Each structure stands twice: as structure tokens, then as C-alpha cells.
Amino acid sequence: MQALADLRLWLDTTPAWSFLKSQLAPFPGRANAMWRYVFASACVIVISLGFQIPLLSLSLIVVFFTAQENTALTKLSAAIMLAGSLVITSLCLLLVMFTFDYPVPRILGACALVFCGLYLLRTSSLGVLGFLGSIQVIYTQSFIDLNLPPELLVRVILWSWVATAYPVVLTVLVNLLFLPTEPQRQLEAEIRRQLDDVIAQLDARLLGRAAPPLPASALERGVLTLQRHLGFAVMAEADYRRNQAWHLLRITTVDRLHTAASHLAGETPAELDPANRELLHALLATVRALRDQTGGRAAFQPPQPLSALAQAPTADPTLVEMAYALQGLGDASDADLPPPPSRPRGLMAADAFSNPAYARFAVKTLLATLVCYVFYTAVQWQGIHTIMLTVIILALPSVGSSRTKGWQRIAGCAVGSVIALAATVFVIPHLDGLTGFLLMSLVVIGAGGWVAAGPARSNYAGMQLVLAYVLAMFAHAGPSTDLTEIRDRMIGILLGAAVSTLVQLTVWPELDRDALRPRLARILRSIATLARAREAEPERRQASIDQARLAGWALVAGAREAQANALLEPGWHVAALDPTQVQTWLTQAQEALLAVNRLQTLLQAGLGDLSAPMRQAAERFALDAAATLDALAIRMEQRAGEVTALSSAAVDALDGVDDAPGQPALIAAVHAVRSCIAQMQPSASQAAAD
Template sequence: MSMIDYLPCSFQRFARFVGDEVRPYPGRVNVMLRCVLTSALVIIASMALQIPFLALSLIVVFYVTQANVVMTRLVGVLFFIGSTVAVGSAMLVLKLTYDYALLRILAAGVLFFVSVYLMRVVKIGVVFFIVGIIVIYVQTFVDLTDQAELLVRLVMWVWVAVNYAIALTLVINTLFLPAEPAQQLDAAMRRQLGVVDARLGDFERGASTAPALSALDIQTGMLTLQKLLRFATMRDPEYRRNQALQLARVAAVSRLYSATLYLPASAEGISADRVPTLRAACRELDRAIQAGERFVAPGALATMISDGVPGALLDMRSALLSFADRSATPDAKESDAEKDRLMVPDALTNPVYAQFALKTLMAAMFSYVFYVATDWQGIHTIMLSCLIVAQPSLGASSQRAILRIGGAAVGSLLALAMLVWIVPHIDGIVGLLMMSLPVIALGAWVTAGSERISYAGTQLMFTFALALLEHFGPTTNLTEVRDRMIGILLGVAVSTVVHASLWPEAEGEPLRQRLARLLRQVGAHLRQDEQKGPIPAPLWAELGDCEAMSARVALEPGWQWGEGQQEALTLRIQTMLAQAREILLAADAFDAERHALRIPEGTEAAVAALKDALAGSLDDYASNLSDHPQAVRSPSAVSLNALIDRRASDVARLRDDAARAAYDRLLVRARNLANEVSSLPGWDVASTNTAYITRASQT
């Protein structure tokens, strides 16, 4: 047993969560190194040229540095536009209202309200986020001095601090360690093909040396390839000219990767040349991707006899031949109307957006009044926190608040330790870099993780930099560390109270409706009769969105069905989403065996009836989930008797061992699919209590 097993249940879950989030993955070191290198140059430049607001420059580096060059340039351009508009707007407000405090606050409030509103309804909302945060931040400058010229200089230095950091980040990301999306896509496809080759080798030997795949691995692999293909198309004109070929290649690799999940246990009874032929074809595809050449299917693959071959192997053969012929059909793309649309469809009719902007403005104004009334300069982060924590839902706001507080706490502790033990011994830029860069590297590593933890890394670095790097010389003032943390805590508290009290945006009900819609889509996918490629990427994306939404809902303070049932209800949702994923892959495996077996018309009718009955069970479950959630029961088991009878009749007539084995594989897949559907959890109170008790006993 590991040390984690001796911790309480909640600490075990937290330790496993942190362990999963900080583990390395391809490309994470690259992102961290680019952040660290750019940050080092920014520190040297700011200290040498005495450019103020170093912490602001560093956080810009973290925001602009993205996973690949395309996203880095896009975010950099948006930050340049946003900072320029923000500084211009702030200076205009100061010019017109400098001598009239009330009018200045009203003008800044209106500008802040419009920025937060546009942040919610416009696709490039990050631009208006920058406008809002700079406008409210500049108001703190007015209280530092009564000299208008000095105030203008401070505002102009904000623009310089932001944009020179953007320019330096773009240079570093273009010239050093550039992460090209086309190269990332090729590497990701080759990794998946490596897994396919290893799994086929295990299947051929009857051994198990390759790591086991899960349904989540298949989903993540498909979405990763689709995302990288989108970035590569944006970056490379060659990809845009050959978009159909690139889509076909991604579809082929995804289909090969998903087919490995339902390979039989061994190759017993299969001709010895079948698996080596497929492995050779997969290796040829890998070589073609590496060399940038067109894939040509080996002749042995086209002439391979399909009788008696399991559905997973035939699915692989079909994927390779389809790609060689470029006959794969690309997924439906976003319509031109969706691409051209700048704002959300209900931007002018839905009152939620205006309510969100008003709540955020009220929280910021309450914080500003407290900041001015107490004359506590060190807690100016109280206003910034109100905008940073403001998210479209209570769960998302809670998640952001937790990450902000957690990152700030770790950054403050590191800054405190440096102030006590390291700063007194530093007398030059080398010592400053040796002290700062390890902390920046830690923050960059966390920032390069998933959305569930990335903001904590940015906040860790920013809090550390605010405490130690805002001056052009050593600082030993411990009160700055304290004040920054107090400002963050107060801002989070004010924002949480305001957003939870006024027009709270809970996602519990939308999540339930979205889950029901997801299950209907799974049922529609199950009913399809034609030979399918990989599970459509939009369906995987919808499943991923539901998972992210359920994580936010779990953090909502009021979404509970009875006292003590929050954890049990969250478990129900997670179980349902996991089952939906398993149903999709079980349906794929069943269809692969079905198309591998040449079955008579009567058996085909029994197969169609089974699929329709299973899809009907999903539709009924979804309808109850949508309309009567507390009465939802697990679907009843669908009978396989009709398919079993047809199998017995066909095998007795054919008297063929290969046909019998093929029918047996089909029946196994059918039983597995039916079991996955009937394993969907009940949402009634009794099921929830049972799940809660079971979960408690396991942990």
C-alpha cells in the first residue's frame, strides 16, 4: 500500500487529483521552457531599463504563451488590441473626469459594465476582459497621487509593460522551441499508431504488455487530433488546400485507435498472416506520416481474405483502405453563418448577460468603496479579484475562486520563504533569477495543465511576483505579502456573496437537460445502419462538455437533493457519463462484428430490432431524466432471445466452425452492449442513497 492509502478519503481523492494533474505529457515541458525563457528575459529587461509593473508583464507572458504558435499569435494580437483600447479608454475617462471624483467613478463604472457585458456575448471576450480589468485597476492610481502628469505616465507605463512583454513572447515562441501544430498533429497520430502496433503485437502473441486503453483514452485521443488539425489548418496553407485528405487521415488513425479497444483476447483460430499484414500496413501509415508522403496500402492488405476475421481487425482494414482511396467522409463542419457570427445569438434578448455585468460591477464597486474607505493601498487586488472570479455560473465561479486562493496561498508562502531566507543574500540580477525562475517554472508547469488546475499556476506566479519583483531592488516588506492575500480573499468573498445572492446562475437544471440530449444523440447513433467510421467528434465533444459542466455543478453551493446527498448525486452523474462513453464504444464493437459477419436477412432484422430496442431504452431514460428526474430508473435489460434463436438456426444450417465463432463474437458484443445500456444509474432517491452508502463503504 502507498502512503496515500493511509490518508482520509477526501485527502486521498485530492492527492490523486493533484497527481493526475501535474504528471508530464507530450508538449508540457516545451510550454514550460518557453514561459521560463521569456520570463527570464522580461525580468532582465524590466530591471535593467526600470520598466515598472513587472508582475503585469510576467502574467502577460503566461497568458500569451500557448500550446502552439497559432494560438500564441492569436492571443498575442487580442491582448495587444485589448490593452491598447483599455489604456486609451482609461486615459479618456481621466482626461474628462479627473477633477470630478463621482463623475470619474460613474464613467469608469459604465465602461466596466459594457466591458463585462461584451466579455460574455462576444467571441473575442478576452479583449474586453483586459479593458475591464485595466479600467478598474487604473482607478487605484488616482488615489496614489494628485499630479495628473504622473498619473498619465503610470497609465502609459501599463501599456508599455503589457505590450513589450507580448512582443518578446511572440519572438521567443517563433524563434525558440516553436510548437508547430502540424508537427504536434503528426506526433500525436504517430503515438496513437504506436499504441495500435503494440496492441496488435499483444493480440498476435496472446500476451499483454502494452498499457490497457480505456474509453476515456479513445475520447481524448479523438478530440486531441481534431483540435490539432484545426490549428494546423489555421497555420499552414498546405493543410487548407488538402483539408479533405487531412480529415481522412485523422479519421483513419482515430478509427484504428478505437478499434484496438475491442480486439479479442487472442488470435486463436485466425490465419497467421492476417495480423502481420495489418501491422505492416499500420507501420507503413506511420512511415508515411513521418516522411510527409502519401499513404499507399500494401497489396496484401487489399487481398486479405475477410472470412473468419474478427470485426475489430476488419474495421482496421477498412480504415486503412478507405484512407488509401481518400474515400473517408469528413465530419460536418461549422457553418459559414456560425463562423461569421461575432456575438452569441441571444446577445440582445437574454437578460442574463446584463444581470451578470451588473453583479460584477456591484461587487467591484463595493470593493472599491471598502478600499477607499480604509485607505489600505496594499489590498488593491480586491477589485481585480471581483472580475477575475466572475464566471458565467456559480460552479465556474467557485472553481475559479478555489484556484485563485490556492495559487495565491502557495505563491505567498513561497514569497514569504524567499523574503526570510533568500532575499537578504541577493546582491545582483543572477541571484534574482536563481531565486525567481524555479518558482516561475513551477507556475508554468501547473499553467500548462488542464483547465481544472491551470489558473492556479498563473496565480501562483503572479502573487509571488507582486510581492518580490515589483521594486527595482531587494524588498523585505512582509506586509505586502499579507496585504495581497487579504485583498484576494476579500475580493473572492464579496464576489461570491453578490453572485450567489443576485440572479444566481446555477447549471444544475441545464446540465440535466443536456444529459438527456446527449443520451438521445447516443440513441440516434446506435440506430444508424450503415458502416460507420470512428464515433463522430461532435458526439465526443458533447460528452466532454457535459463532464466539464458536471464538475462545475458539483461546486455549486445550492445544488443538492437533500442533506448529505451532494456527493452521491455527483457520483450518479459521473457514472452516467462513464456509461454513455462505454455505450458508444460497445455499439462500435457490435457494429464491427455485425459487418464482419455475412448474416442472412432474418438475422439482420433481429439485429436491427435489438438496436432499436436499446435506442428506445435510451430515449425513454432521457425523457424521464428531462421531465421526471426523481423517478428515473435504470433501463430494463433488453432480451437477446431473438438474436440467439437466429444464431442457432443459422449455425445449424451453415455447419461452419468459422461461422459459429463469428456468431459467438457477435452475441458477446450484443450482450455487452445490452449490459452497458441497462447499467445506466437510476436518479431516484433510493438509488442515490444506495450509491452514497456503496461509495462510503468502498472508501
């Protein structure tokens, strides 16, 4: 028992084991997604084997490509895949029709189609069509190399369309009828989860006990999740489209409450006076009422007016911010709601035909594919046709993101191949029917589905686990006992990943670490925008604060992803901007974002209680902080310019104002902003000097 306890302790302190546990941990909706994968796969296996539809392995993979996190995305991906597969199959048939007896024109035509698909992948919102088109063209070339008769080749191409199309329709039906995950339900569940956090903070403050932690990472994840689910709900539900402005106001209110609750978590509990206790009781009742209201466009009315309670001279500014947020939601009318921000939705990127990086990306990916094709045909090793598919699958803009996906593909395929090997040697010889084989396969598909439904840092490995297993076990119309297929496909994947990485590193390399500096500069500018949000018109100030806060969190999340990818790039430890130090800097940026938001919250909530000199000094400090942040951004991005320390004149002016309600909290917020900027300044200056 002691040995087991020691082993458990050692595993818990191992970073790899901790990462694995975090990636495999259950969360709401993950089990539902896994069961949908299993049920759709079971239907596909039964139909394909029953009707003798070839390419069963392709049909099973289509299930995983089609099923998405909610029904709206699933229907969208299904429509794209159906239309795209029809167009791509037609193009492949035309290519074969005119170039079957002419290898050079056939290869050149295939290269042209792959180039267009890869170019579309980088420049269009319909880039998935380019990805699928490139895969289909490469897959067709592997058929041609089998020296099949023309009629049989056409039949194989047409059957590949059938094997792709019917699983798409089946997957949509399963996702709509079996444990459907609707985006509006996801949105309401996320709203309730965040309001539960707020209620926990208010309860702790009311009882005078230490509040549960609410870190900045939870705020970042929460606000981005709300925005994503709202976008999907607007796409899927007519009511959300008609009342998009109101639902946007609602999630903005929840974000304001969640952010204010984070500020409460960082404060030391103090004795409550009667005014703050009454305000806390009212806030708890109102937040609970908001939590209980789910779905639709029901008008929200606070159980009691909060504005009068928030006007108490001793009211806590954080509680006042919560009261104003809730009262603003209750007072909102359709006539007063601003229209939702318009977002241009062009099919092509603005610089699609002017940025040479897109064409370079297509050329170098095509080059890696041709290298693999030449090797594949030269050695006449049909089993490693996955070498070319791997290059297309790993076609991502940067070396870091490609290697992240590559390691997931290798790990998933290795696990899937080992499972297939063990099943072939130890299980299949003892099976006497398809029932046992189906049950065994569904267990493996369920395991891969659990991983595929997980976080972005590991979900691709789940799909690759299933891919390796089904390619080995369903290569024919029934269980396969050929161990060489397992070996050949794994070798093809490893060779394809090696060639893809080598070409990306030597031909026009795009490194995530090179993009870190401009990303960090944009974060600084977003915090500066938040600091000067009070320059907007009075009726637009709160909206400006909310928009700047959301933009800041989105930029921090993007920079963190780029930093994680940069750690997988060769030579990162000798780079001018060390990605390991960027993580510390991002934590400082999170703190600065929260501190500036806290300052703006106090100015908004306590505006009526602040004297004119005090308000002017605080607003002047916010503008000085914005100017310092802009200077830091210029120095980091351009490696030029001087940054002077943040002036203490505004702080001295605040200290010189006579004591007034809200002054201690405001001065503390000013000092917090000043401290955060002082922490970031050496990092930015060092990055600029490197």
C-alpha cells in the first residue's frame, strides 16, 4: 500500500501526468459528445457492412470531421462538406477523364488543384473546402497509382463520394436527435455557471469569510466562452437573431458581474455596515433572480430597485458596480438598446491577393507533398500512402502550430496502432462473429471520442487514434489480420511529419515566436484603450469599457496560444524574445488589465461621490497610464523609442485631496495600476533591447 501511495504521489508531481489528467478530465457536455461519436460510428459500421459500401474507414473519419461542439456548427460543417465533396469529386473525375493516359499533365493538374485548395485554406472563411479538396485530390492520386482500369477507377472515385456523403447526413441526424447540444443551452449553462461564481463571492462577503479564488484565467475563459456561444446561438435560433442586442447586453452584464466578483475575491473581508449589508442582500436576490431566468427574450426586472441602495455614501464601489450593471439590464428597453456591432463577413481575407505569405504557404506545402509523392512512387510502397495525407493534415501557418498538431497526430496514431496491433494478435483470433468485433471497435472509438471532445491542446489526438485504428481494422469489408498495414501506415505518418517539418523550417519559415512581439504590443494598446475609455461620450463610456476589456482578453488568449506553440519550435531557447518569459509577461498583462478595469469601475460607480479635484486627478492619471502603455507598445514592436516612468503627479494630487467617500479604494486602484505598469516596463524594455 505504501508503494502505491508513493507511486500516486510521484505521478501527481509529474508535469506530464498532471497535463494528461487535465486533458482527460470530465466536464459538462464531454460525455454527450462521446456518446454521439459512438452512436453515429455504430450506425455507419452497420450500414457499410450491411450494404457493402467500400471505404468504411473513410466513412468513420467523416463522422469525426462533421460532428462539432453544438448543433449549429454541426449543420454548418455538414453543409460545407456535402457541397464541397460534390464539387471536389466532380473536379477529380474531370482531371482523370482528360489526363488518365498523360501522367505529367495529370500530376500538374493535381498540383494546381492542391495549390488552390491550400491557398483557400489560408485566405477564406471557407478554407475547410480547400483542406478537404486537397485531401481528396491526394487520395485520388493514390488510387491512380494502383494501375486500376479506367472504369474501375471511376467507380472507386464515385464510391468515395458515397462513403463521404452518407455519413455526413447520418451524423447530422444523430446530433439533432440523440443528446443534442444546442448553442442556446450552452449559453444559458455558461451564464448560470458564472452567476454561481458571483453568488459564491457575495455569500462569502455577507458571511464575512474568505471568498473562493476567482483567478484572471477564469475571467478570460468566461468572457470568451460567452461571446462564442452567443455567436452560435444567433446563428441557430431565430429569437436570438431578432433580439441579438438584448442578449448581447445580458452577457455583457454577466461579464461585468463576474469581473466585479473577481475584484471582491481579491479584497480582504471587512465588517459590513448596515448600508452595505442591505445592498448585499439585494444583490444576492437580484443575481439569483437573473440566474433563474433562462432562454427567450423575457424582460428582466430586479426584485427591488438597486439604484437607491447604491447611492449610500459608504457603499462599496464594487457592489455599486454590480448594482448599476443589474439595474442597467432591468431598465433596458428595445428602443434604448444599441445595435450589435457589425462585423464584416467577407469570404476572402482583406489581404488575400496582396500578402505573399499565403502563396508561400501553399507552395511550400505543395513542395513537401511532391517530395513525399516522389518517394512513395519511387519505392513502390503502397502501404505508406498516408505520407502525403500527413503533409496536408499538418498544413498550418506556423512551425509551432504545425508541430503541435504533428505531435498530437503522432501520439494518437501510435496509441491507435498499438491498440489495433493488440486486438489483431490477442482478440480477433477468438472472435467468431461481427458482434464482438463491433463491440470491441466501439470501445476504442468511444475512447478516441472522449479525447476528441476535450480541450484544443489534445483533441486532435483522439481523432488520430480512431483514424489509425479504423485504417488498420477496417481496410477491408471485415476484420483485418494483416499486421503490415499497421506498420506501413505508422511509417507513412512519421515520414510525412518529418518531411513537413523539414520543409517548413527551411522554406520561408513562419515562426510563432516572431509574432509574439507584435501580439504583446497589441495587448498593451488594448489596455491603453481601456485606460482612456472615459474619453468617450457619457452614454457610451460603459460600452467602451466593456468592448476594450473583451478585446484585451481575446488578445491575451491568442498570445498565450502563440507562446505555447513557440515552445515547440527549434531554437526557441536562444530566441531574442524568450517564450518562457512571455508567460510571466502575460500574467502581468492580465493583472494590468484587471487593475485598469478596476480603476474604470470605481470611476463609473463612484462618480457622484467624488469631488471634482479627485475625479480630475484620477482621470488625468488614467490618461497618463494610457500614454505610458502606448509608448511601451511602440518600444516593444519597433524596438525604438524611450519610455519614461509613469508620473506621480496625479497620485500626489489624489493624496492631497481631503478625505472623501470612495477615496481609499480609488487611491488603492491607482497604485495597483501604477505597480502593474512598473512590473511590465522592464520586460518590455528588455524585449526591445534584445
